[in-house]
Amino acid sequence: MAKDLAKALADLKEDEAVAITKEKLDAGADPMGILNEAGKGMEVVGARFSKGEYFIPDLVYSGEILKRVNELVKPKLTAGSGKKTGGKVIIATVAGDIHDIGKDIVVFMLDVSGFEVYDMGVDVPIQKIVDKIKETGAPVVGLSGFLTLAYDSMKQTIDAIKAAGLREKTKIMIGGGQITQDIVKYTGADTYGKDAIEAVALARKFMAAK
Amino acid sequence: MAKEWEEMTPAEKRADLDSKWLSPPEAKYNSAEAEKEYKARVQRMLDAVNMKQPDRVPVVPMVGFFPAYLSGLTPYDVMYDYDKLMSSFAKFVLEYKPDGHLSVTNSPPGKAHDILDYKLYGYPGHGVAKEHSYQCIEGEYMKANEYDALIDDPTYFFLTGWLPRVMGALDGLKMLSPFTNMTEMYGGFTGAALVPFGLPPVKAALKALMDAGDEALKWIGTVAAFGGAMAAAGFPGFFGGGTKVSFDTIGDTLRGTRGIIMDMYRQPQKIMRAMEQLTPIMVKMGVASAKQNGCPIVFIPLHKGADGFLNDEQYRKFYWPALKDLMDGLIAEGCVPFPWAEGGYNSRLKVIKESPKGKVIWGFDTTDMAQAKKILGDVCCITGNMPIATLSVGTPEDVKNAVKKLIDNCAKGGGYIMMSGAVIENAPPANMKMFIDATKELGVYK
Structure with a gap:
């Protein structure tokens, strides 16, 4: 049975995707090849989400299936394989806000899209984000927040990035349930995305313009 | 003699709650003028709820800790000092004069949650800065x-599985046996069922519950004092009670977002059965507080059914039947369900x-309100949508334009109540003032 892993993942067939992965590994297939195929499946998931055919549960579920595929493949991977080539992106839920669901979906989609993601977690102090930009040289920063308190935290974080002299070389995207164009203006961010797929598209655009 | 509640029809129950809201039996007004204003405000809200045209659009700001910030206090201050809670929230209502207030229950008792080692939320001083509101973990x-x-x-x-996980001090409840075991003395049934209550961990849990x-x-x-004082001054509350849709009870507090998503694919029938069990419990939760407070409106914050969170088929299968059953159950008990659709609800209209028809209030956050009015205008009262971003970072001029x-x-x-699209926290006071005053100015029906 040489079934299509990409298709099984794209169609959210969990058991099938796991079975195909096991079969391929047992047959001695190249682990990187398997991951590339899974990646193709994830691209289809993303495209379907953009077209309004898939919704948040489909994204989250595809992530769970991919996790199971990864767990099977990982022990067979040799060191150094699977290096991320999309560029560095820092993601954080800003100070004061402890929500992580939306942020985690963004981190996941960036990760499977080939970006090297620095997930700083929630309630991240302003200075830590500034330090992380200095440390990694990441050209793209994504700030997440669910509550209205995040407006000021985002603004203060972006002000601090400016004060550190890093704003010119850093593109900043924001996101969250109550983020609008008015908030982009208020915080001094470059733009906002309404979902994880937009975050990927924005990150790609920023990297290409570098 | 008045009929017993159990003997009343749904319409009679509703009329009973309406009349208690309009004329609270225990109310002591500060003046004849205050009494007149109280009744005018309730009537204005009732007219809107009943899809009639009131004298003007009622305005009910959905406040979180705004009144605390207004008085220079933090959420921590008012969650731990009830005098400060009372004075700051009263100052807000008396100075800004909304048609309906939301009580002070949005500020829970901090110390009670400390005693229980509460883990479901981060709250001021416990995983969240004292300056910010509580947030679900x-x-x-x-x-x-x-x-x-x-x-x-x-x-x-809940007693033996869930509570010990979300309240550390209740860990001992894990040892309880079912209360339904206490059927009779014969055969040692009661004796055996009582044993856990002698065990130190159970005693410690019960002590924590009593202290809390x-x-x-x-x-x-x-x-209670706040509600009484506001009524005395002419200001009614807007909420009789609150409850949740069973899908959100499971998705928010039991399984979590990721958990319920997995369950929709892996074990959908279990969700359906659990919702059947929980819905009557959720109905009772809303009805009990509405009866206690003498106000028919039952707030139902909606979470996991928003645009994007479920596809149309999932919404129709999992969410809508649960919400519909909940609303029907509340209406049968004389209540007015007030589903509050956080996020967007455009695809659900x-x-x-x-x-x-005519029995509910639909509240919206970011939904297109022109569409909502078009689709629901002859179905029910609608409310909400004053953009929280504008209230938080806009100018008073921006706020007035949005109100208009x-x-x-x-x-x-008629059939519209002015309300913010999301909870108002630390917004500029000038924006809050404009929000309320502009509605009073522009919302008059001629």
Whole structure:
């Protein structure tokens, strides 16, 4: 049975995707090849989400299936394989806000899209984000927040990035349930995305313009 | 003699709650003028709820800790000091004069939660800065394989499974045996069922509950005093009670977002069965507080059914039937369900059009209100949508423009209540003032 892993993942067939992965590994297939195929499946998931055919549960579920595929493949991977080539992106839920669901979906989609993601977690102090930009040289920063308190935290974080002299070389995207164009203006961010797929598209655009 | 509640029809129950809201039996007004204003405000809200045209659009700001910030206090201050809670929230209502207030219950008793080692939320001083509001901490507080336990006996599962996980001080409750075991003395049934109550961990848990209860009693005294003082000054409350859709009860507090998503694919039937069990419990929760408070409006914050969170088929299968059952159950008990759709609800408008006609209030956050009015205008009262971003970072001029736009789109013929799209926290006071005053100025029906 040489079934299509990409298709099984794209169609959210969990058991099938796991079975195909096991079969391929047992047959001695190249682990990187398997991951590339899974990646193709994830691209289809993303495209379907953009077209309004898939919704948040489909994204989250595809992530769970991919996790199971990864767990099977990982022990067979040799060191150094699977290096991320999309560029560095820092993601954080800003100070004061402890929500992580939306942020985690963004981190996941960036990760499977080939970006090297620095997930700083929630309630991240302003200075830590500034330090992380200095440390990694990441050209793209994504700030997440669910509550209205995040407006000021985002603004203060972006002000601090400016004060550190890093704003010119850093593109900043924001996101969250109550983020609008008015908030982009208020915080001094470059733009906002309404979902994880937009975050990927924005990150790609920023990297290409570098 | 008045009929017993159990003997009343749904319409009689509703009339009973309406009349208690309009004329609270225990009310002592500060003046004849205050009494007149109180009744005018309730009537204005009732007219809107009943899809009639009031004298003007009622305005009810959905406040969180705004009144605390207004008085230079933090959420921590008012969650731990009930005098400060009372004075700051009263100052807000008396100075800004909304048509309906939201009580002080949005500020829970901090110390009671400390005593219980509460883990479901981060709250001021406990995982969240003292300057910010409490926030839910997502987690799988119920495991994927525990649906049967929940379905078999929800109360026993809450007592012995869920509570010990979300309240550290209640760990001992894990040792309880079902109360339903205490059928009779014969055969040692009662004796065996009583044994856990002698065990030190159970005793410690019960002691923690009693201590938290003492604290909650102080807090509810403030809640009652606030409601009484505001009514005396002419200001009614807007909420009789609150409850949740069973899908959100499972998705928010039991399984978490990720958990319930997995369950929709891996064990959908278990969710359906659990919701069947939970819905009557959720109905009772809303009805009990509405009867206690003498106000028919039952707030139902909606979470996991928003645009994007479920596809149309999932919404129709999992969410809408649960919400519809909840609303029907509340209406049968004389209540007015007030589903509050957080996020966007544009794709759901065609579904929620099936809501019981004239019996509910639909509240919206970012939904297109012109569309909402078009689709629901002859179904029910609608409310909300004053953009929280504008209230938080806009100018008073921006706020006035937004108020005007909402009135233009929604107020025609009545059936609209001005409300913010999300909870107002630390917004500029000038914006709050404009929000309320502009509604009073522009919302008059001629």
